[in-house]
Amino acid sequence: MFHIRMTFATAGRILRQLSHDPRTIALIFVVPCVLMALFRWLYDGNLAVFNNIAPALLGIFPFVIMFIIASITTLRERTGGTMERLMASPIGKLDLILGYMIAFGLLAVIQALLASTLVLYGLGLEVSGPQWFLIIMALADALLGTALGLLVSAFAKTEFQAVQFMPAFIIPQILIGGLLMPLSQMPEVLEFIAYCLPLTYAIDALNIVVTNVDLTMEAWRDLVVVIGCVILAILLGALTLRRRR
Amino acid sequence: MTQAFGIKGSGVSVSINKTPILNDLSFGVRSGSITGLIGPSGSGKTTLMRSIVGVQKISDGMLTVLDLPAGDKRLSYKIGYVTQNAVVYDDLTVVQNLRYFAVLAQSSREQVDEIITKVQLQKQRDQIVSSLSGGQRARVSLAVALLGYPELLVLDEPTVGLDPVLRQELWQLFSTLASQGKTLLISSHVMDEADRCDELLLLRDGKILWNHSRERLLQTTKTDSVGDAFIRIISMKGKA
Numbered sequence: 475m476f477h478i479r480m481t482f483a484t485a486g487r488i489l490r491q492l493s494h495d496p497r498t499i500a501l502i503f504v505v506p507c508v509l510m511a512l513f514r515w516l517y518d519g520n521l522a523v524f525n526n527i528a529p530a531l532l533g534i535f536p537f538v539i540m541f542i543i544a545s546i547t548t549l550r551e552r553t554g555g556t557m558e559r560l561m562a563s564p565i566g567k568l569d570l571i572l573g574y575m576i577a578f579g580l581l582a583v584i585q586a587l588l589a590s591t592l593v594l595y596g597l598g599l600e601v602s603g604p605q606w607f608l609i610i611m612a613l614a615d616a617l618l619g620t621a622l623g624l625l626v627s628a629f630a631k632t633e634f635q636a637v638q639f640m641p642a643f644i645i646p647q648i649l650i651g652g653l654l655m656p657l658s659q660m661p662e663v664l665e666f667i668a669y670c671l672p673l674t675y676a677i678d679a680l681n682i683v684v685t686n687v688d689l690t691m692e693a694w695r696d697l698v699v700v701i702g703c704v705i706l707a708i709l710l711g712a713l714t715l716r717r718r719r
Numbered sequence: 720m721t722q723a724f725g726i727k728g729s730g731v732s733v734s735i736n737k738t739p740i741l742n743d744l745s746f747g748v749r750s751g752s753i754t755g756l757i758g759p760s761g762s763g764k765t766t767l768m769r770s771i772v773g774v775q776k777i778s779d780g781m782l783t784v785l786d787l788p789a790g791d792k793r794l795s796y797k798i799g800y801v802t803q804n805a806v807v808y809d810d811l812t813v814v815q816n817l818r819y820f821a822v823l824a825q826s827s828r829e830q831v832d833e834i835i836t837k838v839q840l841q842k843q844r845d846q847i848v849s850s851l852s853g854g855q856r857a858r859v860s861l862a863v864a865l866l867g868y869p870e871l872l873v874l875d876e877p878t879v880g881l882d883p884v885l886r887q888e889l890w891q892l893f894s895t896l897a898s899q900g901k902t903l904l905i906s907s908h909v910m911d912e913a914d915r916c917d918e919l920l921l922l923r924d925g926k927i928l929w930n931h932s933r934e935r936l937l938q939t940t941k942t943d944s945v946g947d948a949f950i951r952i953i954s955m956k957g958k959a
Contacts, residue, residue, distance in 0.1 A: 483822035491810045494847060555806040559863075562774050563823040564795045 476572075480565045484573025488547070489580070502543065502581055506535040506589045514597040521598075528599050529680035530653045532608065536585050536616035537673065538644055544578055544623030545636045552627065557715070567712040574624060575617065575708065582616030603683035607693065611683070614700045615676045621707035628714035647673035652681070672703040725750040725871055725902035726771055730780035733766055739925065740766045743780070746920055746930045748904055753897050755916030755933075756906040757945065763925040764906040765803060768873050771904070772800040785870055796825070799864030803875045805856040809849040813840055813859055816848060817866065824867035831866070837892060838862045839885065854881045861889075872896065874905045878912065890915050910946035921949060928952050 492499055513531060517524035551557045560570060590609045593599045601608060626643060630636040650664050651674045657665050668674045679696035683689070726748035733741040741763045748754045756764050769775035770782060773790035782789040785797055807816045817831045835844055838858040843851060848859060861877055872893075878886045893903055897917075905916065913919060919936055921928040929936055929952060937943060940951040 480823055483819055487808070487811070487815070487819040490815050491808060494810045554809075555802060555804065556808060558774055559800070559802070559806050560823070562772055562795060562798070562800055563820070564792075564825070565823050 477564070477566060477569045481569045481573045481576065484565070484570055485576035485580070488574060488577035492577075492581075498543075499581075502539060503585055503588055505539065506585060507592050509535055510589060510593050510597060524597075525600055525684065526681075527653070528593055528597070529601075529608065529684045530651075530677045532589060532593055532612050533615040533676045533680045534648055534653070534673070535589065536582055536612055537619035537676070538640065539585070540578055540582055540616045540619035541623040541644060542637070542640055543581075544574065544620040545627040545630070545639060546623075546633060548574065548624050548627040549630055549633060549636045553631075561715065567715045568708075570715065571624060571708055571712050575620060578620040579613075579617055582613055582620065586612035586616055599684075601684050602687045603685075603689060603693075607689060607697075608680065608683050611676060611679050611697065611700075614697060614704070615673075617704050618672055618676065618700055618707070621704045621711065625707045625711040625714065628711070644673075647671045650674075651677045653677055672700055675699040723750050724748060724783075725785060726904065727783045728780065731767075731770065731777055731782050732779040733763075733770055733775060734778045735766070735775075741770070741777075741925045744925075744927055745780075746927055748902060748920070749918055750902045751897055751900045752917045753893055753903045753905060753915070754918040754920055755913045755945075756904055756920045756922060757910065757913045757916075757949070758906075758908065758922035758928075760908050762922045764908075764922055765875055767922065768800070768875050768904065768906060772798050772873050796867065797870045799866070799869040799872045801860050801864045801872075801874045801877055805853075805860035807848055807856065807859045807863060810847065812845050812847050813851075813862075814844050816859060817862055820863045821866050824869075826867040830868075834862045834865050837865065839888070854885065857881065868896075868901070870900075871902045872904070874903065876906055876908070878907070879909070910944070910949060913945035919945065921952065923953065928956065 510528065510531065513528060514524055586609055590605070590612055594601065594605055622643065626639045627636055630639065650660065650668045651671065652668065657668055657674070660668065675696040679693050679700070682693040682696070724747040729745045731741060731744040732739065744767070756767065758764050766775060770777050771784055771789055773794060777789065784794055787794055811819070813835065814831065817835065818828065821827065821831050835841055838861055840855065840858055840862065843855055848856060851859070857877065857880070861874070864872060864874070878889055881889070893905065897903055907913065913933065916933055918931070919933050920930050928949070933945065936945065936948050940948040942948040942951055
């Protein structure tokens with residue numbers, strides 16, 4: 475049974491907590507934009523390269539930032555004792571996680587809109603396919619980062635450990651996800667592993683929108699896989715919350 | 720014995736990581752009374768409280784809370800629990816904390832204001848919790864537990880480090896709640912707090928030394944304070 479009021483109260487509570495920390499909010503919104511602008515500047519003499527990399531980055535930056543923020547916030551809740559207080563209250567595990575997803579999802583929407591708008595209209599990324607799909611994909615990636623961050627926070631005991639999960643879980647996905655090297659040119663075993671990781675699909679979809687006028691079946695498959703992984707991570711995350719020790 | 724038991728334990732044992740913490744406890748906490756859970760630190764007070772509110776599994780025995788087994792989901796509406804360290808959100812204001820927990824306790828905004836007055840935090844209402852003093856933080860945590868006026872209040876050392884005047888006032892609030900029929904279990908390692916309780920549960924090394932009224936304890940041990948009685952009882956048990 476879901477308690478919708480409790481879910482929204484949780485989302486509101488998290489946003490209120492963040493509102494007392496305006497610097498973090500500014501970092502969430504500004505950092506991806508600055509990084510995209512930096513890349514555009516870097517490839518000023520070779521816009522073809524920017525056009526190849528920018529779409530994937532549009533998915534990766536929100537993914538990474540949301541992963542870090544979600545894992546640290548949840549870890550604080552777990553180690554600070556408030557999680558135990560919540561678990562002793564009538565709120566359900568899924569109510570709580572969905573509250574988290576709504577709060578971070580809202581931040582992700584704003585972040586994705588800001589970064590996509592900048593890339594499309596400010597930095598002149600040329601996209602053959604529908605622009606809305608690019609934004610939806612960036613958003614789905616941010617949600618994926620949030621859900622995975624919630625999940626892995628269960629396996630960290632300290633904030634130091636949680637921060638280490640970034641290089642441990644995220645960088646490998648970026649390395650073999652098709653950003654640095656097309657999947658078809660990678661060693662077979664790595665290619666197989668890449669297809670087991672959600673970020674691969676996110677990068678693939680973003681590349682498709684840039685090069686194809688119409689959305690291919692693959693683009694839709696990619697979106698479904700990413701959203702499927704979000705749901706899976708949410709459910710696994712709920713399992714990691716324990717009511718009793 | 721007309722009063723019913725709000726909490727009843729028979730043969731309750733708890734081990735954490737294979738270390739026995741509570742050994743075969745049988746006890747009762749009367750409804751509508753203030754029961755002091757008194758014992759030195761390390762005696763198992765917090766573990767017993769955690770078991771009662773349902774966040775700690777018991778390894779053996781039967782523990783019934785308000786006629787339901789401890790840990791039953793239905794109890795979450797009926798128990799207010801205050802941990803030793805004030806557990807509230809540091810990065811929210813007092814009123815923001817209470818409003819959030821009020822939704823979870825299915826209580827109202829009016830009640831939030833009422834409780835803020837009860838714990839005397841009106842002036843700190845819009846202050847962020849991280850800027851409060853230890854005693855003020857403790858009161859925010861207590862206020863959260865009072866939301867929804869649960870039938871059972873489990874308070875782990877709620878008055879430690881508070882100003883004596885405020886401590887007096889909080890104890891008055893506790894007796895008012897008890898006279899309204901609420902059951903209060905309040906732990907302390909300070910013996911003079913025990914003198915404010917009707918009923919006592921004396922705990923030492925995970926075993927119960929005494930579980931009756933305070934009056935009877937003083938009569939039995941021929942002492943006039945719980946502190947002396949505690950020592951007398953230990954020496955009596957030693958001889959027996």
